[in-house]
Amino acid sequence: DQQVKQNSPSLSVQEGRISILNCDYTNSMFDYFLWYKKYPAEGPTFLISISSIKDKNEDGRFTVFLNKSAKHLSLHIVPSQPGDSAVYFCAARVNNQGGKLIFGQGTELSVKP
Amino acid sequence: DSGVTQTPKHLITATGQRVTLRCSPRSGDLSVYWYQQSLDQGLQFLIQYYNGEERAKGNILERFSAQQFPDLHSELNLSSLELGDSALYFCASSVAGASTGELFFGEGSRLTVL
Numbered sequence A: 001d002q003q004v005k006q007n008s009p010s011l012s013v014q015e016g017r018i019s020i021l022n023c024d025y026t027n028s029m030f031d032y033f034l035w036y037k038k039y040p041a042e043g044p045t046f047l048i049s050i051s052s053i054k055d056k057n058e059d060g061r062f063t064v065f066l067n068k069s070a071k072h073l074s075l076h077i078v079p080s081q082p083g084d085s086a087v088y089f090c091a092a093r094v095n096n097q098g099g100k101l102i103f104g105q106g107t108e109l110s111v112k113p
Numbered sequence B: 001d002s003g004v005t006q007t008p009k010h011l012i013t014a015t016g017q018r019v020t021l022r023c024s025p026r027s028g029d030l031s032v033y034w035y036q037q038s039l040d041q042g043l044q045f046l047i048q049y050y051n052g053e054e055r056a057k058g059n060i061l062e063r064f065s066a067q068q069f070p071d072l073h074s075e076l077n078l079s080s081l082e083l084g085d086s087a088l089y090f091c092a093s094s095v096a097g098a099s100t101g102e103l104f105f106g107e108g109s110r111l112t113v114l
Helices: none
Strands: A010-014 A019-025 A030-038 A045-051 A056-059 A062-067 A072-077 A086-094 A101-103 A107-112 B005-007 B010-013 B019-024 B031-037 B044-050 B053-057 B064-068 B074-078 B087-094 B109-113
Touching: A010 A019, A019 A030, A019 A086, A019 A107, A030 A062, A030 A101, A045 A056, A045 A062, A045 A072, A072 A086, A101 B044, B005 B087, B010 B019, B019 B087, B019 B109, B031 B074, B044 B064, B044 B074, B074 B087
Parallel strands: A010 A107, B010 B109
Antiparallel strands: A019 A072, A030 A045, A030 A086, A056 A062, A062 A072, A086 A101, A086 A107, B005 B019, B019 B074, B031 B044, B031 B087, B044 B053, B064 B074, B087 B109
């Protein structure tokens, strides 16, 4: 079963506008949610995370929102830049299970100049 | 540079063969995780080791095995390879009890089975 889902395989946004990437989850035992960014031929790179007890975390142009009642989180990138073009993975950590992360399928973001 | 080193970066082999992928975690990290990313798929968790001991297991095939050595490097062994095993294999490491859940990933080993 897919516990973490990213239903949009791709997203195209104009430079300077907002990019919103979405993620849904089914497991209530997740204690942290993370976003990773991946360029071709590189490993995933950590971007931002949020604890399950928070509803928002901000780091520069990146903000993650968590809606626990809807089991939904989103990553907002404002303003979007061409260098943000990459695949973004949503991930979740199961509480007390050694730290492994469960990943979504990824969303490929393309920011057009 | 995440500090996690994986070798080899690319590997081409034939069906039925056996390969070993190697991972050196970041200095000081005790946990090592292995993930598989097949074409257009997310990262699938395979197995985790903590300080030499198996800690968690995902959907790892019986043909696959792993271990973590006293110097904390880890190896993933894939045997009786099939075409469907072609994928990117990532290793990640973390400090014990990382408060934010962050794992640090290597650049991956791309395996092609012909």
